[in-house]
């Protein structure tokens with residue numbers, strides 16, 4: 001059974017949109033993480049998903065009317081006080097308009113007025129309804145008053161139109177909810193993460209690469225986002241599933257990753273990141289001259305002449321200012337003994353002018369959802385993080401970053 005901790009009480013408001021079919025999934029994600037969820041539904045919402053479904057998924061009664069309450073308790077006020085956060089998903093155009101105007105003619109609207117908790121809104125509607133100036137003004141009004149939004153996605157809409165208006169995916173709404181409720185120890189911090197492999201072309205159909213899946217970097221990006229950071233991810237050719245509020249930059253070769261990481265770490269204008277984490281597995285070498293057309297079997301490649309790629313971590317480290325800013329974290333992967341891994345990590349810490357090297361073994365890291373790592377930092381600490389999900393490892397790495 002999930003442990004109930006503080007700051008984990010969510011009121012989930014559901015309004016009359018076809019996207020209401022995704023609401024049970026949002027509730028399931030939240031309860032799965034140990035959150036207590038109470039659902040408030042508008043009358044229209046009940047045409048799309050039943051209170052019984054929501055009650056079953058959450059294990060709590062569902063509020064559908066002002067008039068069901070026992071006389072000793074005014075339900076919508078009690079729930080408004082109870083909530084640590086209020087999430088309205090899906091939010092109809094009608095709800096957004098009424099909430100902006102301060103209407104209180106449904107338990108959900110009254111609760112929105114009464115609560116002191118942060119409110120997160122995930123709109124869902126036809127593209128023209130969304131783009132209508134009235135809806136845009138209503139959303140701007142709510143944003144001005146501190147209501148947060150998970151922007152709708154572009155795509156095919158239930159009404160047959162194509163465009164923006166589809167409600168964000170449940171997992172994305174889940175991440176935004178966690179971000180609101182989290183300890184927030186990365187609020188105001190900018191983090192740049194490099195992840196995934198690189199590909200060095202041999203010819204138009206072949207390349208040199210490695211087994212990196214990018215999962216460690218994705219876990220770090222999600223965790224940093226959850227804790228309030230402003231996150232950018234530079235990734236090699238792997239699928240990176242992160243909330244759209246995280247900026248992603250896709251690259252292929254080590255040279256491209258070098259350019260992207262260096263320009264984002266040390267921008268010519270504006271504020272650079274506070275923390276740079278390089279978890280990417282960059283090819284050390286690349287074919288000297290990639291063939292322009294596919295090499296034929298008859299031209300059998302018995303050897304490929306290679307040249308070194310730029311050393312991204314080294315160049316990130318050497319560009320650091322006197323104050324060793326930004327905080328720089330690299331990864332070291334080995335296949336041998338622990339002794340060798342720790343020696344390599346300590347050496348890398350020095351050579352690359354980094355604040356911390358995260359050491360791990362290839363067979364425990366590549367492509368897996370779990371990892372075991374050692375945190376080797378500039379203060380001489382060498383701590384093991386036992387095998388756990390990469391999300392948990394990411395949690396530990398970021399907590400250590402705050403202490404560097």
Ligand SMILES: Cc1cc2nc3c(=O)[nH]c(=O)nc-3n(C[C@H](O)[C@H](O)[C@H](O)COP(=O)(O)O)c2cc1C
Nearest residue numbers: 015016017018042044045092093094095124125126
């Ligand atoms: C099949 C169907 C789908 C609908 N989908 C949406 C939608 O995605 N977004 C929206 O704003 N309104 C949608 N509506 C209209 C709302 O249900 C309607 O405006 C309703 O009054 C909203 O009430 P509520 O905001 O109290 O839930 C839909 C209506 C129907 C019949």
